[in-house]
Amino acid sequence: MANAMNSYKNAITKESIFTALMIIMEKKDFHKISVTEVTAKAGVSRMAFYRNYEVLEDVITDYLNDCFAEYEKAIERVGLYNSYEVVLLFFSTFKAEKTLLLNLIESKLTYLLLDKCNTFLEDICKTIVCDKSYSPEKEKYTIKFLTGGFFNILIEWIMNDFNESEEYMAELFYEYCK
Incomplete structure (x- = not known):
C-alpha cells in the first residue's frame, strides 16, 4: 500500500x-x-x-513519453493494421496537447517531439509499408519519409491553429500511406 x-x-x-x-x-x-x-x-x-x-528538457520528454503511451493504447484498441484510424488517432492525440506543442515551437524545442516521433512512429510506419513489395533499402527510406511526414504535417497543422479537422488531416496523410 x-x-x-x-x-x-x-x-x-x-x-x-x-x-x-x-x-x-x-x-x-x-x-x-x-x-x-x-x-x-x-x-x-x-x-x-x-x-x-x-534537466528541464526531461520534463517535456517524460510527458511526451506519456502522450505516445496513450497513443499506443488507443492504437491497440483499433488495431495497428487499420491505417486510417492509426493516423486519425495521431492527430486527435496531439490536438489535445496544443499548449505543449505551441510551447515547443515557440521555444525551438520541436526536436524533442521529432526524436519521439522517430522512435515511436518508425514501427507504425513499418507496419503501414510492410505489405508493399519494397526492397529493404526502399522500405527504410519510405519509413523515414512517413515518420518525418507525421512530424512535419503535425507542426504545420499546429502553426495553422488546427484549422483543418483531424479527419481531414488523417485523410490527407493516409493518401501517402496507400
Missing part, C-alpha cells in the same frame, strides 16, 4: 512540475527558466525535481 501511495505522490509531483513549466513557458523563454522557478510554481522541492529529472 505504501508503494502505491508513493507512486501516486510521485505522479502528482511530476504533473505539477510539467504544468508549472508549461505555464512559465507561455510567458518566458525556455532557456531562461530555472529549476527553482519551476519548483516554486509547482509547489515542490528542488529535491523532488531532481529525484525525477536531470
Whole structure:
C-alpha cells in the first residue's frame, strides 16, 4: 500500500512540475527558466525535481513519453493494421496537447517531439509499408519519409491553429500511406 501511495505522490509531483513549466513557458523563454522557478510554481522541492529529472528538457520528454503511451493504447484498441484510424488517432492525440506543442515551437524545442516521433512512429510506419513489395533499402527510406511526414504535417497543422479537422488531416496523410 505504501508503494502505491508513493507512486501516486510521485505522479502528482511530476504533473505539477510539467504544468508549472508549461505555464512559465507561455510567458518566458525556455532557456531562461530555472529549476527553482519551476519548483516554486509547482509547489515542490528542488529535491523532488531532481529525484525525477536531470534537466528541464526531461520534463517535456517524460510527458511526451506519456502522450505516445496513450497513443499506443488507443492504437491497440483499433488495431495497428487499420491505417486510417492509426493516423486519425495521431492527430486527435496531439490536438489535445496544443499548449505543449505551441510551447515547443515557440521555444525551438520541436526536436524533442521529432526524436519521439522517430522512435515511436518508425514501427507504425513499418507496419503501414510492410505489405508493399519494397526492397529493404526502399522500405527504410519510405519509413523515414512517413515518420518525418507525421512530424512535419503535425507542426504545420499546429502553426495553422488546427484549422483543418483531424479527419481531414488523417485523410490527407493516409493518401501517402496507400
